[in-house]
Amino acid sequence: MNTKLIDWPTFIGALVLLLLVALPLVFYPEAGKEFVNMANDFMTGNFGFLYLLMGLLAFAFLLFVAFSKNGKIKLGNKEAEKEFGTISWAAMLFAAGIGSSILYWGMIEWAYYYQGPPFGIEAGTQEAIQWSPAYGIFHWGPIAWAIYTLPALPIAYFYYVRRKPVLKISEAVRPVLGRLVDGPLGITIDVLFIFGLLGGAGTTLALGTPMIAEGINDLTGIPITLGLKTGIMLLCTIIFAISAYSGLRRGIKVLSDINLWLAIFVLLFIFFFGPTLFISETTFTSIGLIADNFFKMATWLEPFANVEGYSETGFPEAWTVFYWAWWVVYAPFVGLFVARISRGRTIKEMILGTMIYGTIGCILFFGIMGNFGLYLQLTGSFDVIGFMDQNGAPAAIIAILNQLPMADVMVAVFTILAIIFLATTFDSSSYILAAVVQKEVHSEPLRWNRLFWAFTLCLLPLVLMFVGDLETLQTASIVAGFPVIFIMFLLAWSFMKASNEDIKESRNYEPPTIHINRREIVERIRKRRKERSALEALEDKQVDD
Template sequence: MGKYKVFIISVAIAAIFIAWGLIAPKNLAAVTKVIDSFILNELGWFYLLSATGFLAFAIFLIFSKYGNIRLGKQEEKPEYSYLTWFAFLFTAGMGIGLVFWGVAEPVYHYFDPPIAVPETAQAAGEAMRYSFFHWGLHPWAIYTIVALAIAYFTFRKGESGVLSSSFRPLIGDRVEGWIGTVINVIVVFATIFGVATSLGFGAAQISGGLNHLVPAVGDYSPYMVQLIVIFVVTILFMVSSQTGLNRGIRHLSRINIVLATLLMLLVLILGPTSYLLGVFTQTLGSYIQNLPGMSFRLDVYNPETNWVEGWTIFYWAWWISWAPFVGSFIARVSKGRTIREFVIGVLAVPALYGALWFSVFGGTGIYFQREGIADINGMMADHGMEIALFGLLEQFPLGTFLSVIALLLIASFFITSADSATVVLGIQSTDGDLNPSNVVKFVWGLIISASAAILLLNQEGLGALQTAAIIAALPFTVIMIVLIFSMVKSFRREIIPARQPKKR
């Protein structure tokens, strides 16, 4: 099978999963729920310790001598400007998720906080702090580990772009054998379910937005509308994927940043501006102050709440399942940067943007709720979390216009996430080919969309997507831990260049 061994094996297993979902959906649901319950009840501590350990290692790299190592030849310059690089990071990292949860999560936490009394000022502060926590440094640290390993071993050590090559310092040439194949197949499946989760959220939100703007859409089954959305967007991202990284994804990434920033600025200006900037400032300080405690918090003394399992553990698992995809993509566009520059950029810039996003959208949602301007929570209870953003936007003078921008943004994120995923899956399943063939990308595009559709239709919708992400993340968490030891072993063999002084 040679170059396409991982591709053939992975496609065959993916086809079996899709067939299982079509032929015996109830059995698939029952099996995955049993596995999911075991992971949440017995291994939640493992996810918490792992995610926090990844963050600690990333911070260590910033201040260590290893930060001077360049991802490529020591004199090599970055391939992309900071603006383009950040656009790639933001688009691949969590674009759809920010739009979906930006209003819904803080408002939900306000009515169901982890500790505080619901619907109080303390609950509002806690809701914002945990939103920052779930979308802040921890997820980007997870992405950093995988992206750094791939970029370092590919551009510095001349290895192929597959993740298994990053284990050569530990297992030598066995990365070319069955161990490497197993690692790469796990990478592929974590990517499929991580991306399918996001595409499911995106399809549900586009469906909810269309229903909000065009009430006649509500006459049809929501699942049917979501299927149509997935079908249409699949065609669009398949067309985009044929144009390559430097055309389709690059231009769409810039469009995403412009649309997202425009929407955020309009809500900030039209909303309670001073209040929202105060929310950002206060919550940022509270987040930093409480970060250690939140990083290790479980419901061990109050297990019946299941709050941490339902939110924090799910998020850490989701980010880990996304890490092969996002890490591979970030690595692909980060050649020429030093490890220090890379880690600071991947950790800080997207986390700060996400914090501002939640301050604007989540802060406005809680403000409207507390002031009696709009019952966002009631809308979510009646129509699902996917309607929260549109329920908020309709309160503004330009509500319909803002909702149209939001729909375009979600669709654009949908396309770029799926487009990027086909590139990454192509790289990881064709022995590191940085420019996989259009046929390979086409096949992976169909599999991602089919997986999202199967999970949405046959296993209680969005809850099934969360279950798939949690299960897919478990084996990859182990791979990430071993990956750190492999990187450190290789770093120790480096001749570390001196840190270059800044030119005056």
């Protein structure tokens, strides 16, 4: 087992931080939960504007870079071919960045906005109905994917253009921080990233596992117990451990491709066998509503909450700020992964491809699955909200699927898709975690290292599930991810500084002047002709003899 490539301070630091947060939550769950929730309320209540500002700036910055001279830079040398085809590339980045959470929220998020709409709108009204399918698309739309894409710029640039075989967040900010990244500051940056990713992964498990358990219960009648949920976690762990161990091409790519085609099948089935016209018109209307109110939605907070007579909703903190914080926690991981799979593409292709393909994918999930559930609610075919309030969101999702033709088949396919979606997120996560704790990554991280992080990703959520505190881990990871906001600004600055310096150097480069002496060249040509003629004459003589 090769251990020389491991960056042990980062490796051990991440595990120590993980234990320092997890053990108090295990042994003192109530006190730990109260403290984490207080920290979260303080952060979202006082610094929500920072998250919203960062989201808008990231979106504007990436559009600027894509259409600037920096966007023309190719990731690799001029002859480098694209490592993955566009479909596989889009499938991998989407599966890594979204996971089974898209199946959960895509199907049911509208119901929360229906009951608690934004802007102080009265619940259940016609205006609330219009906003309920739109806000989910906004939260999972261009700004979310801009936050994801920003870290990919400096990481991909240093890995493929400057050819530094290091996949670390700390290395990506070296142009700004210099040698400071070689000390405790660099380790801290990488450790915070790892902890945020582990907590974010726990969130994905917290959403995905109960939904998969409901699907299995619906198909087989097996009661939903802690044992069933544990079995689901272990099954997903085995799948993504094998995938991560197999590497990018034989594991993650294959699983992501399967995932993509299964998702397309589910979406097309619901679209054509559900209310096709309603889905089309509602999705189209939602896109228009977002386009018309984009900046209002991206900047809406409630600064007048303490003014007498003003009714505070808590919507921005509970949804938009929370989502932006969640994307920030995941952003370095997704950025690292997108950077790793983008060899042969230009910076512009990477930016626009990630933002466009990611947004389109989310529009399809929210537009088709979410609007099918909304249609059932509005027509009275099935009381989704009443069922959800009584039985919970995971059960409501499976109940919505049961309103389709061939319900058993669709629930089975949906459950398999959720398992694979969960696995594709985790195999990408373990791959990147392994890369971050290595000093160098020439091709792929060490196999034992990938396998170690695959099981570590599952271990903490599994333990916390037994004490019923997965949601606290999610909140803790978002609180710990707060410093990543400032790291995001450093990443943008770092990319511009490094790429502009290289562009300037290439423009100032002048090839050495070659002085041509024509008389000397003519004499050399004559001499070579004479030598060639003499050689040919000698060969002819030898043949005659």
